[in-house]
Amino acid sequence: MTGPRRAEAGTGAGQVGIVLVSHSAAVAESVAELARGLAAGGPVVPVAAAGGTPDGGLGTSAERIAAAAREVDRGAGVALLVDLGSAVLTVRALLEDDELPSGSRLVDAPFVEGAVAAVVAASAGAPLAEVESAAAEAYGYRKS
């Protein structure tokens, strides 16, 4: 990453927001907690979990995703990381319809590793394109 603007880190203003979309509320919350924990050491960017359906079931809620994106939007863009199937399709449909804050991006990355990379990069002040590439790079890390 080139020249993170550490002076601005953690103020929230001008930082990239992160939304984690999972079929499970527990997974989304837990991954958010993990990413915040691993990014700690300084102020951490806004991260919102959008997991499960409003009635507490497994699935994807367009409303939860849109609300989470608005919640973390600080004007520098919002990176959305998703798990499977309907989570991917719902975010794509919302983006196509301009129902997410301007500068929202669906990030093509593994969910857990990508979330950690995105939150660490964004907390260091990286702009959206760098947050996105940091998360996508997580695909390149082979485990065996």
Next chain:
Amino acid sequence: MVAAAAAVEREAQWLTELDSPIGDADHGSNLLRGFTAVRAALDAQDPAPAGPGAVLQLAGRTLISTVGGASGPLYGTLLRRTGKELGDAAEVSDEELRAALDAGVAAVAGLGGAAPGDKTMLDALVPGVAALGTSYRAAADAAEAGARATVPLQARKGRASYLGERSVGHQDPGATSSALLLGALADAADGAP
């Protein structure tokens, strides 16, 4: 739309049964929730939506926000894109509807990245919409045949694709519900004055 909602209500149980061996057993209940919400949204519109395009856009938006599974954004996109193509005309011709549905199906294919033969709703929608040039009933029959033809296919998209060869031998729930909806369209066309 009312005919479509009624068809979903009638067949929700069957769709969920189809979704049990190769899916997560929620296709019928998800669509039921979605179409019940569509009916409520249409009832709540005062004044009523101006034309078919507005109805379809409202229905599509409602499906995306209420279904909770992949069928929400897929059917939502189908209806919304079709509605946008129709615009705000108070009445549309059969030919305009056919062209709009063509665009809607293309949008679904773009959203999900699937093609005919992948054992998805496209296996019913693509032949169904292609047969619209003949008649609404021909479209429903072609979609029905397309849905049945998904039985020997191996799923290449969605949760069923994780099953690999074990997805063979089951009729695809999404193709089945698509055939059902085109059947509802044919019923509505038959009943039209």
